[in-house]
Every structure is written in C-alpha cells, then in structure tokens.
Amino acid sequence: MGEDGLSDVKCIGKNLKFEYWYGSVLCTRVFVDYRKQTVEVENFTDDIVLQAFGRRKITTSTIDEFFRERVFPETRVNCKEILRQMGFKNYDAESIARKTHGILYNDLWWLRFDDEDLKWEDIKLLREEAGFHV
Numbered sequence: 001m002g003e004d005g006l007s008d009v010k011c012i013g014k015n016l017k018f019e020y021w022y023g024s025v026l027c028t029r030v031f032v033d034y035r036k037q038t039v040e041v042e043n044f045t046d047d048i049v050l051q052a053f054g055r056r057k058i059t060t061s062t063i064d065e066f067f068r069e070r071v072f073p074e075t076r077v078n079c080k081e082i083l084r085q086m087g088f089k090n091y092d093a094e095s096i097a098r099k100t101h102g103i104l105y106n107d108l109w110w111l112r113f114d115d116e117d118l119k120w121e122d123i124k125l126l127r128e129e130a131g132f133h134v
Helices: 060-069 079-086 093-100 120-129
Strands: 015-022 025-033 038-043 109-113
Touching: 025 060, 038 060, 060 093, 093 109
Parallel strands: none
Antiparallel strands: 015 025, 015 109, 025 038
C-alpha cells in the first residue's frame, strides 16, 4: 500500500492474490500478475453461480471492475465522507475491498487477501457489528 493508504494496483511487477468465499465455502482463488498482465483463476466448485467470475474471461483490466462490484459505488452521495472515515483520500476499489473484505449487506460473499488469516466466524462478527443479517 502507498503512503496515502491506497493500494499500488497499477504498479508494474505487483502480484495480487485473493480468495472469494460464500460463507464458510471457498469458491475461487485468484492470482494476478500485473507485470505479466495475467490472471489465473482456480475454482473450487463446478457451480458457476458460486464461482467469482463464472465463465467470463478475466484480465487484469477487469479485476478493478470486480472489486467495484463488491464495494460502495464511487457515485454514492456521501462517498468522500465514507472515504475520509475509512482513512482514504481517493476512491480505490481494491483498497476499499481489502478494508471491508468485500462484505455487502444483501449477500454472504466475502474476500480474503493473501496477507489475511480470516475465517467465516470473523466475517460473521464483522457483519453483526455492522448490523447486517448473518
């Protein structure tokens, strides 16, 4: 992460690893190599509904789009205030997803990044604290 708390997603040579979970079920593991401009996806289920990307072709340029689907929109009325409360100066979907784990109110999907040791029990507690239905 950069000095301002933002990720260095666009940095040449950066690798990114994260997992896409549905509750306690690991569905997809993703490896992004920005230097080589490659994305490797490993699915742990044959059910395309549970897979992070289904049958879509994923490239490094679509990873940001995926993170944007898992966080509040940049067009949200109070976006700047939320970013300030989170400690960010600018909107960066990956950084927001790292901080929120991609948790949304209306589903049980969440993200775990390579430097985390979170489990579903931890995510359930975070959801409860936020007032989400588990």
